Amino acid sequence: MTYEILTVPLAELRMRTSMKWRRYPPDVLPLWVAEMDCRIAPPVAAALHAAIDRGDTGYPSGPVYEQAVARFAADQWGLELDPARIGLMPDVMGGIRNALQVTTHPGDHVVVDPPVYPPFFAAVTGTDRQLLEVPMAADGSLDLAALEAAFSGRLGVRPTAYLLASPHNPTSRAHTAEDLATVARLAHEYRIRVIVDAIHAPLTDPGVDYVPYLSMPGSEDALVLFSASKAWNLAGLKAAVMVAGPAATKDLAAVPYDAARGAASHLAVLSHTVALDEGRPWLAQLRSEIAANRTLVDRLLAEKLPAVTQLPGNATYLAWLDCTALGLQDPYRHFRDAARVALNPGPAFGSVGRGHVRLNLATSPEILTEAVSRMAASLD
Ligand SMILES: Cc1ncc(COP(=O)(O)O)c(C=O)c1O
Known part of the structure; x- marks a missing residue:
């Protein structure tokens, strides 16, 4: 190669x-x-150069990023999303904090599975929620038995949410459809709100299909955060989206404007949109x-x-x-x-x-x- x-x-x-x-x-x-x-990526670079040449450096307008995410999810993952259930966010971690705030209460326990992306810990404690750590299995996959023990309250507390990195950072694993189906079934059974960080979703190895959590029965009240920033190296142009499952649209609507669309950058929206469509x-x-x-x-x-x-x-x-x-x-x-x-x-x-x-x-x-x-x- x-x-x-x-x-x-x-x-x-x-x-x-x-x-x-x-x-x-x-x-x-x-x-x-x-x-x-x-x-x-050349189309992204060209779009940014053209925007600068136009002096097009104002505020974002319209649901262009949301629509590009819906097109990408349909074409790449076979996942049909209603753009009305997708909302602009400043970045993925801001979106996760927003999701925690609208789905849980201060003092609630939130499950995370270490080893995991370090800012997950601060997102939970920084929003006055408490961590419930359920380590990944030694092979880097989800420890479903341990997750069930945690969700059911057998670890001594009843968590209300689960913050899941899918694919997982740092174990570099795209979770299988079977594992995600089990998570969704357990979350539904024990009424755990699942917040999924799918920022690495476009980055599976060739031949490895990314399985979207929202394609699982029982995932209807999940909130998924996504951004083109990781796959196209656009972290310096921050923007992201929150995708609400069909039973979570009211939660997406509850995120305050200033913490959502009002905090995203126009050049980020423009470049992420071109990346998803042309990159x-x-x-x-x-x-x-x-x-x-x-x-x-x-x-x-x-x-x-x-x-x-x-x-x-x-x-x-x-x-x-x-x-x-x-x-x-x-x-x-x-x-x-x-x-x-x-x-x-x-x-x-x-x-x-x-x-x-x-x-x-x-x-x-x-x-x-x-x-x-x-x-x-x-x-x-
Ligand atoms: C799993 C995960 N989530 C979120 C982020 C950061 O995303 P953002 O800059 O949009 O907050 C990263 C960055 O590496 C990441 O690996």
Whole structure:
């Protein structure tokens, strides 16, 4: 396979001013925060250049993003969505906080399954809700028996909501239809409101079908957050949508304007809309390159660093690395200081993340090879 997207040379990447490239000194290879080392998809770049040339930098108008999400969901996932049940949000995490606020009460318990995207913890505690942690199974899939125990109150508290990353970050797993069907059945039975973060949904490996939670019986009162920002690397242009199941339209309507449409950016809406409509061939190529990098990292680890293993993944551009066999006190700190490779520290994803690091696969094969080589050499 020929790489066309994850090919940006290191010297060019180092000129970037975003978080990934500015947090660490220039001798550190940054493979941490979820930004991709690509140039943006040509139709998106053209639309942004044209908007700037027009001076078109005002407020967003009309349900264009909502309609583009409905087209994308229908074409890519076979999911028919009524744009009237889709609402603009400032970004995914803001949308999650909004969803928690309209579906639960202060003091309520919300289930999260670590290791999980660190801001999930703060979204729950920051809205005065309480965390109920139900770790993922060791293979990175959902622990359905543990979820049932939690939903039913057998862990000592009765949660009211479940915050589910689908696909999951950092275990890089697209949940199966069977698992999602069980979650929806249990949530319906125990009256748990499911809030789904589907930001990585377009990023399954080629041949892996993303299964939308809203296609499951029992999911009717769920709220799903989605954005084109991850798959097309547009985090600097923040916008997202909240998709309400047919029994949750009143919850979407209850989100205050200032926390929803009133906080989204016009250029973000414009660029995400073009990405969803015209950035599909680019996305298909990107998915192939990410899958190739996942395989490359498996091979590099086996050759150079066999004590470290990558959890088998089939979605997202993130890799969850088990470093426990190295016996290091803090693998993140070791690789940062001794290898000059910046990863994400596992414990940020919950205490079950001890001994792990998260690696960002969305870079060139050359940079990945250099990073794993440095990591291996740091242990000699
Ligand atoms: C699972 C997940 N949710 C949300 C976000 C952030 O989304 P936003 O910037 O739209 O809040 C990320 C970013 O990496 C993510 O991985």
